[in-house]
Each structure stands twice: as C-alpha cells, then as structure tokens.
Amino acid sequence: xxxxxxxIEGNIGAGKTTLSHLLSKHYxxxxxxxxxxxxxFLPKFYxxxxxxxxxxELFFMAERYKQLKDLLQTKDMFQNVTISDxxxxxxxxxxxxxxxxxxxxxxxxxxxxxxPQIIQPDILIYLHTPVIKLQENIKxxxxxxxxxxxxxxxxNLQETYTQYIKQHHIKTLxxxxxxxxxxxxxxxxxxxxxxxxxxxxxGQHFITLP
Numbered sequence: 001x002x003x004x005x006x007x008i009e010g011n012i013g014a015g016k017t018t019l020s021h022l023l024s025k026h027y028x029x030x031x032x033x034x035x036x037x038x039x040x041f042l043p044k045f046y047x048x049x050x051x052x053x054x055x056x057e058l059f060f061m062a063e064r065y066k067q068l069k070d071l072l073q074t075k076d077m078f079q080n081v082t083i084s085d086x087x088x089x090x091x092x093x094x095x096x097x098x099x100x101x102x103x104x105x106x107x108x109x110x111x112x113x114x115x116p117q118i119i120q121p122d123i124l125i126y127l128h129t130p131v132i133k134l135q136e137n138i139k140x141x142x143x144x145x146x147x148x149x150x151x152x153x154x155x156n157l158q159e160t161y162t163q164y165i166k167q168h169h170i171k172t173l174x175x176x177x178x179x180x181x182x183x184x185x186x187x188x189x190x191x192x193x194x195x196x197x198x199x200x201x202x203g204q205h206f207i208t209l210p
Contacts, residue, residue: 001027001196003122007084010127010177011157012149013137019127019182020085022189029081032071035063043145045098053098057107061091061114068118088118093160097153123200124170125192127177128162131155171200175207 006023008016017033024031036042041056068088095107129137131154138146165172173195182189188209195207 001081002199003196004080005082005084005119005121006123006125006196007087007121008125008127009087009090009161011129011131011134011154011161012146013134013141014127014129014177015137015180015182016085016127019125019189019192020083022182023192024083026189026193027081027083028079029083030071030079032067032082032084032086034086035067036060038063046145046148049098054103054107057091057095057098058110060094061107061111064088064091065114065118084121087121087124088115089164093164094157097156097160122171123196124165124172126161126165126172126174127180128158128174129177129180131158133178165204169202171202172204173200173207174204176209180209 006029008020008023010016020031020033023029039056039059041052041059045052045056064086065088068084071082092108092111095104095111099107131151134154135149135151138149165174173192175192180188182192191207191209195205
C-alpha cells in the first residue's frame with residue numbers, strides 16, 4: 001500500500017469514523033478524527049442556523065487546521081500511514097451550504113490563506129450514501145442535536161461534495177455505500193483494503209461493495 005495519507009469523507013452519518021478506525025487498526029496507522037464534540041456552537045447551530053453558522057464554521061476551521069498541522073508535522077517512526085476522517089476542504093463545502101453569500105466570501109478568503117499550509121491526502125475515500133440511509137445512521141447513533149436534520153440539508157451537502165470531487169479531479173475512491181456495513185461485514189472492509197493496494201490516476205474511481 002503506497003498511500004501515506006488517506007482521507008475518508010462523506011455526508012453526515014455516512015460511516016467515516018467507523019471506517020477510519022478499522023483502517024487505522026489494519027494498517028497500524030495514526031488516526032485523525034474530527035473533534036466535533038469540542039465545538040460549542042454545534043447544538044446552537046441546529047437550533048438557530050442563521051445566527052450560529054458563521055461562528056460554527058470558523059471554530060471548525062480553526063480546530064481542523066490546528067489538528068492537521070500538529071499531527072501531520074510530527075513524524076512517527078513506527079507509523080508511516082495517517083488516516084483522517086475528514087478533508088480540510090470540508091470547511092469550505094459546509095460553509096458554502098450554511099453561510100449567506102457575503103459571509104461565505106469572507107470565509108473563503110480566510111480558507112484560501114490557510115489551505116496552502118495543509119498537507120493534502122494521497123487519496124480520498126468518499127462514501128456516497130443515500131439520504132434515507134444517512135437518516136437511519138443518524139438516528140442509530142442518537143446525538144440529540146442531530147435528530148431533526150432535514151433531508152434537504154443532507155441533499156444539499158451531498159450535491160456540494162459530489163460537485164467538488166468532479167471539478168477538482170482529486171484521486172478518489174468513490175464508494176457506493178448504500179448498504180455498507182464495515183463493522184460487521186468483513187467483505188466490505190476487505191473491498192476497501194484491496195482497492196488501496198492499487199495505483200490510480202487522478203479522478204474518480206468507482207467502488208461497489210459486494
């Protein structure tokens with residue numbers, strides 16, 4: 001496996017963290033997980049999006065920047081692979097959905113200053129999951145503030161992710177995660193591991209789980 005920095009992305013409830021844990025165990029990799037619980041604006045955002053979207057996104061960007069900067073600049077002789085359950089560009093994608101135009105333009109200026117300082121992944125695994133399945137997963141993990149997320153919001157995020165991947169030609173494993181069960185179906189996890197053993201050109205490479 002020739003990828004030293006693997007990032008896993010997908011919509012809310014797509015299974016990013018579960019897959020990240022399993023792959024990090026398989027490869028004995030360093031693991032970078034989104035520290036969403038540290039964001040004091042997150043529950044407030046779901047109650048009042050217009051008031052709290054901007055501080056929410058600023059806080060997330062600052063935390064992600066610090067986390068990636070600290071961990072990726074610290075070499076570990078025992079762990080050559082790093083796996084993250086988020087892409088730094090996630091900041092911009094969520095801001096595009098959550099912020100009004102003027103605030104988004106300001107946010108994008110800040111993002112453009114910070115982004116060049118971040119190491120980009122060697123390969124992106126994108127879990128494409130139907131909204132119905134996302135809602136099932138969200139209810140199952142039972143975070144109180146997530147239980148009233150509307151379908152339209154998840155659809156908008158899904159569209160924003162897929163448009164970004166299509167336009168930027170990132171080396172991406174685009175996984176149909178409609179029926180994904182990485183925790184309890186070993187074949188699903190093995191399909192991802194087998195896919196990571198191959199070399200790819202830039203762009204999307206579609207993976208179907210058995």
